[in-house]
Amino acid sequence: MWTSDTGASYMVLTAHWVNSEWNLQHAVIAFQRFPHPHTGEQIQLATFKIFQDFSITTKALTITIDNGANQVAAMKLLSTKLSRELQVDFNVIRCGAHTVALVVNAGLKKFKPVIDKVRAFIIEIRRSPKKEQELSNLAEKLQVKYRKLIQDVKTRWNSTYSMLESFLANKAIITSLISLHNDFISLDLTENEWKEIDLFCEFLKQFFDFTKEMSGSNYPTLGTLLLLLDHLSDHLTTTIRQTKIPWIKEIAMAMNEKFQSILDNLCNSSTYLALILDPRYKLQILPDNVDAETIKQTLIDEFSSYQILEQLNNNEFNEEASSTGDKRKSIGMLDRILQKKKKFNNTQNSEIDEYLTTSIESPNTNPCEWWKNHKLQYPILSKIARDYIGIPSTSVPSEQAFSKSGELISKRRNRLGDSAIEACMCLNSWIKLLDD
Numbered sequence: 001m002w003t004s005d006t007g008a009s010y011m012v013l014t015a016h017w018v019n020s021e022w023n024l025q026h027a028v029i030a031f032q033r034f035p036h037p038h039t040g041e042q043i044q045l046a047t048f049k050i051f052q053d054f055s056i057t058t059k060a061l062t063i064t065i066d067n068g069a070n071q072v073a074a075m076k077l078l079s080t081k082l083s084r085e086l087q088v089d090f091n092v093i094r095c096g097a098h099t100v101a102l103v104v105n106a107g108l109k110k111f112k113p114v115i116d117k118v119r120a121f122i123i124e125i126r127r128s129p130k131k132e133q134e135l136s137n138l139a140e141k142l143q144v145k146y147r148k149l150i151q152d153v154k155t156r157w158n159s160t161y162s163m164l165e166s167f168l169a170n171k172a173i174i175t176s177l178i179s180l181h182n183d184f185i186s187l188d189l190t191e192n193e194w195k196e197i198d199l200f201c202e203f204l205k206q207f208f209d210f211t212k213e214m215s216g217s218n219y220p221t222l223g224t225l226l227l228l229l230d231h232l233s234d235h236l237t238t239t240i241r242q243t244k245i246p247w248i249k250e251i252a253m254a255m256n257e258k259f260q261s262i263l264d265n266l267c268n269s270s271t272y273l274a275l276i277l278d279p280r281y282k283l284q285i286l287p288d289n290v291d292a293e294t295i296k297q298t299l300i301d302e303f304s305s306y307q308i309l310e311q312l313n314n315n316e317f318n319e320e321a322s323s324t325g326d327k328r329k330s331i332g333m334l335d336r337i338l339q340k341k342k343k344f345n346n347t348q349n350s351e352i353d354e355y356l357t358t359s360i361e362s363p364n365t366n367p368c369e370w371w372k373n374h375k376l377q378y379p380i381l382s383k384i385a386r387d388y389i390g391i392p393s394t395s396v397p398s399e400q401a402f403s404k405s406g407e408l409i410s411k412r413r414n415r416l417g418d419s420a421i422e423a424c425m426c427l428n429s430w431i432k433l434l435d436d
Contacts, residue, residue, distance in 0.1 A: 009034045013050050014397045018390040022372035026217055028401050028429035029054055033418040040073030047078055058086055062270045064093040064392050067102060091270040096214045096225050097394040099262055104157045104207050106258040107251040111200055114193050115160060118167050121187050122149045139173050146173060161208045164201050203248060206235045214393050220367050221393040223278035226271055230287030233259060270391060272298050277385040279361040279370045303352060306380050351381050401425065
């Protein structure tokens with residue numbers, strides 16, 4: 001959900017998939033005006049209608065959303081609807097970046113007084129090109145590099161981190177200029193607070209790197225999500241246990257409390273499958289809180305579903321039928337009984353066991369490229385992988401669409417109709433697919 005400069009509310013939905021060449025793809029499929037009320041019921045109805053319009057009601061595997069209460073409620077309703085009416089399993093992924101933002105914001109509150117001082121100073125600098133030029137000129141004299149000061153957006157914690165980092169990088173220039181010119185902008189910051197900013201940035205860097213890594217849309221991220229979250233959890237607990245700095249410990253404890261309260265929101269069968277089907281991890285590199293047997297059983301169950309649907313599809317469709325989506329079609333009661341009773345051949349055991357017992361690949365391996373080269377070796381597993389490894393771990397692509405729409409929807413362009421706006425946004429996204 002997004003509100004434009006004109007005050008109008010919009011809803012965006014982006015689709016993500018792995019194409020036949022095993023390249024990750026994504027495109028805006030809806031950019032709709034969404035008047036109030038923004039209730040869970042209204043969001044659910046609109047999302048279901050978009051699914052129907054694109055004939056993906058039985059093909060959509062998951063949806064990635066932020067942590068807004070209305071969106072969470074909407075997707076619970078949608079998941080229930082798809083399960084009851086179409087017998088389709090539909091998972092909801094909470095945006096990893098938004099989740100980490102909630103954790104970090106719990107820590108930022110306790111560092112607010114220092115952040116406010118830095119922000120006030122930078123605002124004054126940004127308002128005066130002359131003063132910023134003075135900083136740049138002094139940097140040349142001191143033969144040090146001047147890094148442009150960043151003003152943060154209060155709703156985006158990573159921009160606050162970047163602001164503090166840019167401020168810290170210019171410490172020598174800022175302190176020198178203030179000492180040389182009494183009429184320069186005053187900075188009510190003690191030497192001890194400078195050290196605190198340095199320590200705070202060092203502590204937060206792990207979270208900043210996480211957000212950067214998870215915000216990509218051209219490489220698989222969901223399989224990596226649980227591992228990075230596990231790393232952040234270790235970072236917090238280690239800091240709490242080892243730091244001798246009381247205020248850092250207090251911040252880490254506040255963040256850890258928030259982290260533990262929302263961690264379960266990110267764990268479901270889709271994240272588990274994306275993890276195990278990433279050839280860099282399999283079952284050999286797992287977070288501490290994840291049970292290997294649980295993940296393996298999840299894969300076995302999914303394999304069985306694909307196996308029976310593969311047989312059903314072979315009977316009903318020709319070999320050219322797309323496997324992506326076909327597997328989402330509901331299985332009837334008789335088919336479910338047969339799935340439980342029928343003794344499959346050793347395909348399941350041979351594929352899964354062979355895949356899991358071979359060595360993991362190097363961290364630089366592209367999972368999509370790897371599966372493309374091994375799809376004949378693992379015919380069914382590769383189809384599962386094609387569906388799961390492309391699931392985004394964040395809602396960043398949708399937010400990028402909102403950023404792009406800011407160029408289209410403005411007070412100067414207030415005559416564009418809703419359908420024209422949606423057409424422009426979708427076509428702008430779709431035309432990029434022609435280049436791939």
